[in-house]
Amino acid sequence: MIAFEHVGKRYGGRFEALADINFRVERGEMLFLTGHSGAGKSSLLRLIMRLERPSRGRVLVAGHDLDRLHLSQVPYYRRQIGVVFQDHQLLFDRDIFANVALPLTIQGIEPHEAARRVRAALDKVGLLHRERALPIELSTGEQQRVGIARAVVNKPALLLADEPTGNLDPQLSADIMRLFEDFNRIGTTVLIASHDLALIARLRHRVLKLREGRLVRDGEAA
Amino acid sequence: MSERQPAPRGAQRARPGPAGGGRAWLRHHRAMLGDSALRLVRRPLATLLTMLAIAIALILPAGLWLVLDSAQLLDAQLDESATLTVYFDHDIDESRALALSETLGAEPGVAGTRLVTAAEGLDEFQRALGVDDALSQLERNPLPASVVVTPDDPSPAAVQALSQRLGQLPGVDEVRLDLAWLDRLQQLAALGQRVALALGLLFGLGVLLVVGNTIRLAVESRRQEIEVVTLIGATHAFVRRPFLYSGAWYGLGGGLLALGILALGGNWLAAPVNALAESYGARFALPTLGVSNSVFLLLFSTLLGWLGAWLAVGRHLAETKPR
Incomplete structure (x- = not known):
């Protein structure tokens, strides 16, 4: 599903954010990406989302060589990936339903079908009763669940999450992780960047650990 | 304009067929047409001021054109009496x-x-x-x-x-x-026409800048939204669409205001002009833009608004391109 081959990323010619990264992720896997802030987690995710291009090496996702992807094809590529952001990135000028429907609107899914899928996604994260609420009326944990619903409403093959439990207490974090495991169980490949080591240790999935831009560990949680 | 899609490899999703894509495209256009109008109506004063600025930029060359038109009318009458x-x-x-x-x-x-x-x-x-x-x-x-x-x-x-x-x-x-003075009058009219054309170009640029700047601010205020929709797979066309409609609305509104102001100004001048003409024993009516010229003005201003928006959003999109 994802393959990094000798990937390096420099910013401004000097700062080396990533150096010689090699790994493969199979379809249907669930894994964590850890490391201190500044270790390169975000850079790695940005490469997968094709927000940036590697300075060296190749990134392959779902059969696409991202470096060879034409700029006009990037939007269609991104539609195959669901992304959960740390700060959830909801749009505060529209209600929960519209927020979750956004990926479907972009793809021009017929409104009837879109409504069905939005409700299914909201039901999955337990927020079906709040579809007419505005994001501001929800708690942080609920907002994050809306963010997850938006990421999965399109049934993506790959789900990325950048510190999805960053602002949540342990109980809510565990709930969120359980959600990700549910999606993984139905075949979605899930990659979660997190520095919540305690939580990661309990979940026993594969872990990629970055330190100063290098991949220093790749294996089961210790 | 159908949106191109890459050959689906790896992860395959149910995609709308070509016909469904066209319908979706139309649906989004309709939605954005209404949405952009609603956004302008929600801030009536700011919208009116922008449209007024556009109107003023349009009135100057249009007004000069009308004056020249009336000079030509006079010219034709003089020709007949030569x-x-x-x-x-x-x-x-x-x-x-x-x-x-x-x-x-x-x-x-x-x-x-x-x-x-x-x-x-x-x-x-x-x-x-x-x-x-x-x-x-x-x-x-x-x-x-x-x-x-x-x-x-x-x-x-x-x-x-x-x-x-x-x-x-x-x-x-x-x-x-x-004939010397007739000649001179004609040369003067030709000069005036060039001045009107130059002014038209200059003020057209002015309209472009007014709309461009307004849309730039709108883009700025919706920066997060643009970022989010881009992250989840919106095409540039999708991002541009609401702003293009806003720009077109500004242009159309400015054009309508300009027509209104020109008509009012014409009415206001009609009485003294008629009195003046009568004192010379002549019958002379102030020319009006007429239907075809009015339609042209509206099309032109709408197009300028659309173009200004295109430039403003295009600049933003170029800035946020993946490196």
Whole structure:
């Protein structure tokens, strides 16, 4: 599903954010990406989302060589990936339903079908009763669940999450992780960047650990 | 414009078929048409001010164009009244003058003639100047008989040619025409038209800047939204669409305001202009833009608004391209 081959990323010619990264992720896997802030987690995710291009090496996702992807094809590529952001990135000028429907609107899914899928996604994260609420009326944990619903409403093959439990207490974090495991169980490949080591240790999935831009560990949680 | 899709490899999703894609495209256009209008209506004062700025930029060249249009109208009327005066030699008596006048009337390019005998000429002169006494002292009439010729074709070049031809006829002393000032008027009108065109271009650029700047602010205020939709797979066309409609609305609104203000201004000027024209014994109505020119103005302003928005959003999109 994802393959990094000798990937390096420099910013401004000097700062080396990533150096010689090699790994493969199979379809249907669930894994964590850890490391201190500044270790390169975000850079790695940005490469997968094709927000940036590697300075060296190749990134392959779902059969696409991202470096060879034409700029006009990037939007269609991104539609195959669901992304959960740390700060959830909801749009505060529209209600929960519209927020979750956004990926479907972009793809021009017929409104009837879109409504069905939005409700299914909201039901999955337990927020079906709040579809007419505005994001501001929800708690942080609920907002994050809306963010997850938006990421999965399109049934993506790959789900990325950048510190999805960053602002949540342990109980809510565990709930969120359980959600990700549910999606993984139905075949979605899930990659979660997190520095919540305690939580990661309990979940026993594969872990990629970055330190100063290098991949220093790749294996089961210790 | 159908949105291209790459060959689905790896992760395959249910995609709308071509027909479904077209419907979706139309649906989004309709939604954005309404949404962008709603956004403008929600901030009426800011919207009105922007449209007013556009209107003012449009009124100047459009107004100048109207003034020139009326000058041309005047010009055409003057052209029709352009005549030549053919003076005969002094020794030609009245009966010979009559015969010559008939010859002139048969010349090609001559629409009509009016004979002014030497005596009639003196009469006219006296009446025009009010100098009976001075002229009655003269022993003999110093004026020759003359014929006022109305040409077929009133254009300066044709009249010039006709005058040369008539001047060579036997018994003709000289042909007078005063075309210099007509020429000058036409040159002035041509100059004015260029000035109007230059102003039009300049103020068109002004409209572009006004809309571009307004849309740039709108883009700025929706930066997060643009970022999010781009992250989840919105095309540039999708991101651009609402702003393009906003720009078009601004342009259309500005154009309508400009038409309204021009009409009001026309009404306001009509009474004094009519009074002025009447004092010259002329009938003269201020020209109006008319339907086709009004439609053109609206199309032009809408297009300018759309273009300004395109430039503003395009700049933002270029800035946020993946590195």
